Amino acid sequence: MTGKTAPARPQTLYEKLWDAHLVAEDNGEAILYIDLHMLHEVTSPQAFSRLKALGRPLRRPDLTLAMADHCVPTIRQELGTPGIEDTASRLQIEALSRNSAEFGVEHYTLGDLRNGIVHVVGPELGRTLPGMTIVCGDSHTSTHGAFGALAFGIGTSEIEHVMATQAIRQRKSKNLQIIVNGQLQEGITAKDLALKLISVLGVDGATDHVIEYSGEAISTLSMEGRMTLCNMSIEAGARAGLIAPDETTFAYLKQRMPADAWAAHLPGWRALQTDEDALFDRTVTLNASDVGPVVSWGINPAQSIAIDAQIPDPRDQADPRVRAVMERALGYMQLAPGTPIAGTAIDRVFIGSCTNGRIEDLRAAAIILKGRKVHGSVKAIVVPGSGLVRQAAEDEGLDKIFMDAGFEWRQPGCSMCAAMNSDRLSPGERCASTSNRNFENRQGPAGRTHLMSPAMATAAAITGQITDFRTLI
Numbered sequence: 001m002t003g004k005t006a007p008a009r010p011q012t013l014y015e016k017l018w019d020a021h022l023v024a025e026d027n028g029e030a031i032l033y034i035d036l037h038m039l040h041e042v043t044s045p046q047a048f049s050r051l052k053a054l055g056r057p058l059r060r061p062d063l064t065l066a067m068a069d070h071c072v073p074t075i076r077q078e079l080g081t082p083g084i085e086d087t088a089s090r091l092q093i094e095a096l097s098r099n100s101a102e103f104g105v106e107h108y109t110l111g112d113l114r115n116g117i118v119h120v121v122g123p124e125l126g127r128t129l130p131g132m133t134i135v136c137g138d139s140h141t142s143t144h145g146a147f148g149a150l151a152f153g154i155g156t157s158e159i160e161h162v163m164a165t166q167a168i169r170q171r172k173s174k175n176l177q178i179i180v181n182g183q184l185q186e187g188i189t190a191k192d193l194a195l196k197l198i199s200v201l202g203v204d205g206a207t208d209h210v211i212e213y214s215g216e217a218i219s220t221l222s223m224e225g226r227m228t229l230c231n232m233s234i235e236a237g238a239r240a241g242l243i244a245p246d247e248t249t250f251a252y253l254k255q256r257m258p259a260d261a262w263a264a265h266l267p268g269w270r271a272l273q274t275d276e277d278a279l280f281d282r283t284v285t286l287n288a289s290d291v292g293p294v295v296s297w298g299i300n301p302a303q304s305i306a307i308d309a310q311i312p313d314p315r316d317q318a319d320p321r322v323r324a325v326m327e328r329a330l331g332y333m334q335l336a337p338g339t340p341i342a343g344t345a346i347d348r349v350f351i352g353s354c355t356n357g358r359i360e361d362l363r364a365a366a367i368i369l370k371g372r373k374v375h376g377s378v379k380a381i382v383v384p385g386s387g388l389v390r391q392a393a394e395d396e397g398l399d400k401i402f403m404d405a406g407f408e409w410r411q412p413g414c415s416m417c418a419a420m421n422s423d424r425l426s427p428g429e430r431c432a433s434t435s436n437r438n439f440e441n442r443q444g445p446a447g448r449t450h451l452m453s454p455a456m457a458t459a460a461a462i463t464g465q466i467t468d469f470r471t472l473i
């Protein structure tokens, strides 16, 4: 012992979270301890079966939380699983309940107020906390990074691994810093910012990176907005998205956990910041004031443009591969280059998903909708992200505003985000959607999706076409 200690190297938040959970490391491969493992019905059954076949116990049922969201119907949930018409969905949801009971996992069944989309429920129940490592067999686990937790999606074999060991094998990602300076304009949301960022970065622009978002525009976002932004990190290829916890985070959590536990955590949470002079592999800077309402026109989220822009022309692209992707998108979406995106007629509106199914999203929609009607040619549904969101909305009378306008007021679930249940587009239908993916067939075979914010989807519902919501306020 020399008595000397190496000077502490400045670290990013990602590096701090990594080090705090590092169990072992060898040749770049690490084992990370996992603080919270969330399960849903689609990606957990095989892992449970393997565990059973091997006769292994679930290592930490107390750090595991299960709920059905993808396949659940968004009507008649009070009937429980017997009310599910689709047999495959019913079996999957029943299997989750059975497995949860067998392994002692906390599980919210259909119709339980606490049930909903896993990425909405974890945070709102105070299970998602700053400084945690959180995994789930679902790519949008990145949502939880909004709290300064290292949260990422995992595959089925990894689910089994976490179930058995409460740890996971990982390689360290690179670190991408995204600084958003200035303030977002009135009514412009984290969704517009996310779509704008993805259109700048590209769908694989953040591959192999963990993003940390910072800057004035980020610090003024609500927790709901931060979750929307971190949720969509994955659509730029990122492993995870992170926002350092601050007073907004602490205030959100204060309402969701026992006061003594909250106070005990606080000093540790405050230390979850990127050190000054810490090094990132890359930095991207954006001015919030340059962001207006953004809408996707194509078949990936990077194919997004400002509401006052024209559909891009593949002939302007030098790269033949980019041109080919654009041509395919235009063909699938049945859009002509050079035409304004505003004015595109739509058939369906979907407000919901783990991106935009929170109370703030429903409020943003209801403010515009109040006293107006859904256009005669449009079928519109609103699907709260959880039972608690639904209840909060009803307490505020938002359900009435939606129903009076002609929206269907549904029960919680992923619904039309991924069409893994009976909520889906018919072939050829065009949808204004607050979800996060506009891939071909995503919302139903041959369905066409335009991603946008809740305010923009509401404006589309009212006018029957893609519309700048600011013309309605």
Ligand SMILES: CC(C)[C@H](C(=O)O)[C@@H](O)C(=O)O
Binding pocket: 042, 043, 070, 137, 138, 139, 140, 153, 418
């Ligand atoms: C079903 C699930 C594995 C999938 C995901 O990982 O994201 C789904 O949630 C999605 O949004 O496409």
Ligand code: SF4
Binding pocket: 069, 070, 117, 119, 138, 140, 353, 354, 355, 413, 414, 417, 418, 435, 436
């Ligand atoms: S709401 Fe959509 S994106 Fe989110 S978990 Fe469900 S299917 Fe995936």
